[in-house]
Amino acid sequence: MVTQVAPNQVLDDIVEEIQKLDDLEQHQLLVKLRLQNYLKQKHKPIAQYDMSTIKPPTMAQIDKWKHDSRLKK
Numbered sequence: 001m002v003t004q005v006a007p008n009q010v011l012d013d014i015v016e017e018i019q020k021l022d023d024l025e026q027h028q029l030l031v032k033l034r035l036q037n038y039l040k041q042k043h044k045p046i047a048q049y050d051m052s053t054i055k056p057p058t059m060a061q062i063d064k065w066k067h068d069s070r071l072k073k
Contacts, residue, residue, distance in 0.1 A: 018026055
């Protein structure tokens with residue numbers, strides 16, 4: 001026998017269970033759900049460049065840039 005659960009009932013059940021958690025656990029769950037949702041979506045890269053020819057800087061290069069910028073102050 002198959003029973004159907006209304007979407008609102010499922011949401012109500014989720015809310016009831018979440019309300020039983022303390023604030024920190026609720027916050028952690030919310031962060032985890034937001035991250036899962038973000039990772040499911042396809043996002044365009046922020047910088048528009050040819051990824052096959054331009055490589056990201058290495059940590060050594062970034063450290064050198066930071067060092068050089070601090071010396072110029």
